[in-house]
Amino acid sequence: MVTLRSQTEICLELFRISQNSLPGRVAFTNRYYGGDEPHTQRVLYVNGGVDPWKELSVGNRTDGGEEAESVFIRDSAHCADMTRGRVTDRRSLKNARQEIEKHVESWLKTAQQEKKRTE
Structure with missing residues (x-):
């Protein structure tokens, strides 16, 4: 089954970005690029x-x-x-x-x- 966790595990495998740090990194990226705006x-x-x-x-x-x-x-x-x-x-x-x-x-x-x- 495809889940958010299964889709984000690749972050750790490829980029060594832990699950715990993802929310902060996503928030930074959204602020930097404007997110939905x-x-x-x-x-x-x-x-x-x-x-x-x-x-x-x-x-x-x-x-x-x-x-x-x-x-x-x-x-x-x-x-x-x-x-x-x-x-x-x-x-x-x-x-x-x-x-x-x-x-x-x-x-x-x-x-x-x-x-x-x-x-």
């Missing part, structure tokens, strides 16, 4: 409905004027967007890839404009 710029959270890692409620959080957005692929698995496109891919996956590409293209253009302004 990360302050991000140019981040796109992609998730799938077949095996979602976590229900994403990121919405359109902003930090410094940039939006952190989410893409939910209803009938696909998480990380499916990272595989090479195939003819047999579902329409929702194809649409998600296009949406992701649109965001990255926009961010690259913005970064290029920012670089020109600072030169």
